[in-house]
Amino acid sequence: MINNSKCFMLAATLATTLLATSAMAQDAGGTLKKIKDTGVITLGHRESSIPFSYYDDKQQVIGYSHELMLKAVDAIKAELKLSKLEVKLMPVTSANRITLVQNGSVDLECGSTTNNTERQKQVGFSNTIFIIGTRLMTKTNSGIKDFSDLAGKNVVTTAGTTSERLLRKMNEDKRMNMNIISAKDHGESFLTLETGRAVAFMMDDALLYGEMAKAKRASDWTVVGVPQSYEAYGCMLRKDDPAFKKVVDGALAKAMTSGEAEKIYAKWFLQPIPPKGLNLNFPLSDAMKKLYKSPNDKAFE
Amino acid sequence: MGYNWNWGVFLQPAASGGDTYLGWMFHGFKTTIALSLSAWLIALAVGAVVGVLRTVPNKWLSGLATAYVEIFRNIPLLVQLFLWYFVMPELLPESLGNAFKQSNPFMQQFLSSMICLALFTSARVAEQVRSGINSLPRGQKNAALAMGFTLPQTYRYVLLPMAVRLIVPPLTSEFLNIFKNSAVCSTIGLLELAAQGRQLVDYTAQPYESFIAVTLAYLVINVVVMFSMRWLESRTRVPGYIGGK
Numbered sequence: 001m002i003n004n005s006k007c008f009m010l011a012a013t014l015a016t017t018l019l020a021t022s023a024m025a026q027d028a029g030g031t032l033k034k035i036k037d038t039g040v041i042t043l044g045h046r047e048s049s050i051p052f053s054y055y056d057d058k059q060q061v062i063g064y065s066h067e068l069m070l071k072a073v074d075a076i077k078a079e080l081k082l083s084k085l086e087v088k089l090m091p092v093t094s095a096n097r098i099t100l101v102q103n104g105s106v107d108l109e110c111g112s113t114t115n116n117t118e119r120q121k122q123v124g125f126s127n128t129i130f131i132i133g134t135r136l137m138t139k140t141n142s143g144i145k146d147f148s149d150l151a152g153k154n155v156v157t158t159a160g161t162t163s164e165r166l167l168r169k170m171n172e173d174k175r176m177n178m179n180i181i182s183a184k185d186h187g188e189s190f191l192t193l194e195t196g197r198a199v200a201f202m203m204d205d206a207l208l209y210g211e212m213a214k215a216k217r218a219s220d221w222t223v224v225g226v227p228q229s230y231e232a233y234g235c236m237l238r239k240d241d242p243a244f245k246k247v248v249d250g251a252l253a254k255a256m257t258s259g260e261a262e263k264i265y266a267k268w269f270l271q272p273i274p275p276k277g278l279n280l281n282f283p284l285s286d287a288m289k290k291l292y293k294s295p296n297d298k299a300f301e
Numbered sequence: 302m303g304y305n306w307n308w309g310v311f312l313q314p315a316a317s318g319g320d321t322y323l324g325w326m327f328h329g330f331k332t333t334i335a336l337s338l339s340a341w342l343i344a345l346a347v348g349a350v351v352g353v354l355r356t357v358p359n360k361w362l363s364g365l366a367t368a369y370v371e372i373f374r375n376i377p378l379l380v381q382l383f384l385w386y387f388v389m390p391e392l393l394p395e396s397l398g399n400a401f402k403q404s405n406p407f408m409q410q411f412l413s414s415m416i417c418l419a420l421f422t423s424a425r426v427a428e429q430v431r432s433g434i435n436s437l438p439r440g441q442k443n444a445a446l447a448m449g450f451t452l453p454q455t456y457r458y459v460l461l462p463m464a465v466r467l468i469v470p471p472l473t474s475e476f477l478n479i480f481k482n483s484a485v486c487s488t489i490g491l492l493e494l495a496a497q498g499r500q501l502v503d504y505t506a507q508p509y510e511s512f513i514a515v516t517l518a519y520l521v522i523n524v525v526v527m528f529s530m531r532w533l534e535s536r537t538r539v540p541g542y543i544g545g546k
Contacts, residue, residue, distance in 0.1 A: 095499050099508045102304060121305055122506045154406055159490070160503035168317035181406040182490050182500075191387065197402045197409070 031107050031237065031244040036080045043069055044092040044100060044109030044236070048187040050210030052130070052233070053111040056274040061089055064268040068129050068252060068261065069110035069235060075251030076244075093185060094160035098122055101236050108237050108248065112207060114162050115234035115299040124245055125234035127252040127295045131287040132204040133227025134163045137190075137211065139220060142199055146225045156181040156198035158189045163202045166228050186211060204231065206269070206282060213278040230287065230300050253295040261292055310507045311514070322501055329497030330518050336414055336493060337480045343419035344426050344479065351423065352430025353456060366427070373424035378485050381421055386413040386489045406490070414486035422479050429471045433464035466537045473530040480522050494518055 035041050045061045046053040052065040077085040090106055097113060100106040101123050115125040138144045147170065157163045159182035171178045181198055183189040190211040193201040201208065205223060212218045235252070237244055255261045262284070267273075269282040311323040320328075354366035373381070386409070390398040401409060437460060445455040487496035498515035502508045 095502065098502070098506055102508075118504075119506050154403065159496075159500065165316050165504065172317055172319075179406045182492075184488055184490070195387070195391065195402060196399060197406070 030241045032076070032080065032241075032247065034104075035076060035085070035107065036082070039082065039084065040086045040088055041073060041076065042088040042090055042105065042107050043073070044090050044097060044106035044111065045069075046111035047091050047093075048185055049112040049207060050186075050213055051268040051273050051280060052206070052210070054210075062274065063111075064264060065110040065112065065129055065233070065235075067264050067268075068255060069108060071255050071260075072108065072110070072126070072235065072248045072251040075247050075254075079247045094158060097236065101238060104238075106236075107244075108235055110235040112204065112233055113236050114231040115297065116162070116231075116301050117299055119236075120239075120299065122239065124237045124239045124241060125297055125299070126237060126245060126248045127256075127297045128232040128234050128291055129252060130206065130233040131285065131291060132206050132231050132233065134166060134202060134229050134231070135205045135208060135223050135227055136200045136202050136225040137193065137208040137221055137223050138200040140222045144200055144224060147228065150178050150200060151176040152178065153200070154179045154181060154198040155200050155202060156183055156189045156192040157202045158183055158186050161203065162229060162231055163204070167202050170228070187214075190214070202228075206280075209269075209280040209282050213273065213276055213280060218276075218278055232298065232300050234297060234299075249295075249297065256292045256295045304509065305507075306510070307507055308510055310501075310505050310510055313505070316504050322505065325497050325501065326494070326514060326518065329492055329494040330522075332411075332492060333480065333483050333494040333518075334522065336411060336418065336486065336491070337483045340415050340418035340422065340483070341476060341479050343415070344422035344475075347419065347423035348426025349430055351427035353434070353461070355427060355431040356434045357452070370424045370427050373420050374428070378417070378421050378482055379488065382414065382417045382485055382489060385417045386410070389413070407492075410486070410489050410491040413489065414483070414491050418479060418482060418486070421482070422475060425475050425478075426472065429468045429475065430464065432471075433468035434460050436467060437463055463539065466539050467542060469530065469534045469537055473527065473534070476526055476530060477523050480526065481519065484519075 029037075045066060046063075048054050049063070049065075051063050053061065053063040053069075056062050073085065073087060090100070092100055092106060092109060092111070097106070097109055097111070098119065101109055110126075110129065112130075113119075113125075115128065119125070136144065136147065136150075144150065155167060155178050157167050157180065164180070164182055167178070167180055170176065171180060181192055183192050186203065186207055189201050189203065192198050194215070201211070203211075205227065208223045212221050212223070215221055235248060237248060252261075255264070265284060265288070269280050269284075272279045311326070312321055314320070315322050315325055351366045351369055354362050355370065357363055376384075390401050392398075393401065441459055441463070442455055445459040446452070450458065483493060484495035486493055487499065490496070492500070494515055498511045501511040501514075505511070
């Protein structure tokens with residue numbers, strides 16, 4: 001998990017500021033035109049967002065979001081009547097994903113990105129692909145049952161996530177005196193929890209179940225607590241590009257209303273998944289059922 | 302590119318802490334300085350000792366010092382940081398390791414980062430010290446010994462006063478490097494300057510303003526370091542040597 005993304009980001013940010021003019025020219029025709037002209041689409045994916053977008057043991061990108069993203073790619077290919085569309089994959093992190101979509105490095109990112117109004121100022125979002133609640137993972141014998149038990153303890157969350165924000169706010173509003181550790185990615189957050197640096201890990205429930213699937217002994221861990229927020233995951237694309245968004249939205253809506261999405265859901269949440277063959281046993285929530293019936297791109301906050 | 306510039310973002314109240322985003326940046330700025338300066342002091346002290354040991358006639362001592370330098374110089378900084386932060390507490394006796402891991406996370410991150418940066422840089426400082434000593438004419442050491450100085454006295458009164466003044470310019474770049482290297486510590490969650498910049502992006506979705514501000518802050522630090530080291534250099538340069546009058 002060696003990652004020099006910070007240094008890289010700095011360099012990339014400066015470089016793209018300088019190159020902004022050329023990017024502008026490219027954006028004039030929208031993402032669809034760019035894909036048609038180059039015959040290439042670059043997809044952003046995550047490295048350890050189980051089961052949404054992650055590497056399997058052969059370093060192939062797999063996951064629920066990734067499969068839906070490939071559906072969108074098929075639709076793009078059909079829309080542009082291309083016989084061949086080269087798909088490039090680019091790993092992104094919580095910290096660099098928005099910039100990479102903005103500067104044109106990534107055309108479409110489906111992982112575990114929350115659609116919220118703040119982010120909508122910078123990027124566009126497709127139809128919602130998943131709805132989660134933010135909860136806690138802890139050791140089965142830690143005695144922690146809910147957020148109120150965290151007062152005065154070390155708690156970990158992943159940097160750049162909505163959970164981090166909620167946790168800090170809760171810490172202040174309720175004067176809980178928690179020590180909040182912001183880890184670089186979900187894998188590192190779990191490592192922090194596993195090595196006893198923190199008693200609990202706050203994150204999106206589906207991701208917590210995903211981390212459990214990676215753990216040495218899944219039965220040591222449990223997910224507890226009343227969800228502190230509900231969030232809508234969407235695919236990120238460039239802002240103000242209605243033509244591209246329409247194709248992606250159309251593909252996602254078709255998958256959802258046709259029942260295909262539910263099959264993909266079952267594959268990733270109700271059956272054993274790589275790398276350890278663990279079953280997340282995460283049943284389809286009512287919110288998700290509603291989403292599949294009437295796909296939409298509404299953010300929760 | 303459809304980017305919304307908003308420089309006013311720094312004065313907005315931050316998402317938590319009753320502070321502005323500028324306040325967050327300043328907090329990171331202070332952490333970077335505290336971390337780099339404390340690591341630098343340790344690096345100077347350890348580096349000076351190891352550098353001297355590399356040049357002594359005793360094969361065991363110089364061998365030990367060489368091993369130290371090669372280990373700390375040849376393992377990537379990021380790997381060293383992960384070793385100090387993630388692996389070290391697991392190697393300690395269990396009760397001590399657990400006590401460390403359950404202490405205030407900021408202190409854990411700060412201490413791991415400080416030790417890591419200090420030892421990494423000390424290996425590089427040691428090399429500068431060694432090259433400073435080796436660059437002196439051999440006659441100086443021999444003359445001192447012939448005058449009846451002991452070996453420690455030779456180092457203390459003859460070799461080091463010269464060597465230390467000669468290596469001020471190369472030490473300047475090590476001093477600059479330690480500030481830049483400290484950005485690596487954001488990977489273990491330490492909220493220094495680079496991490497605050499990244500956090501600002503997460504909270505405000507304004508990456509360009511944030512990274513430009515971070516860049517300027519590093520620039521300010523390094524310009525100050527550069528000029529103060531240049532001042533020190535002009536005060537200590539040796540007449541007759543490179544740059545001397």
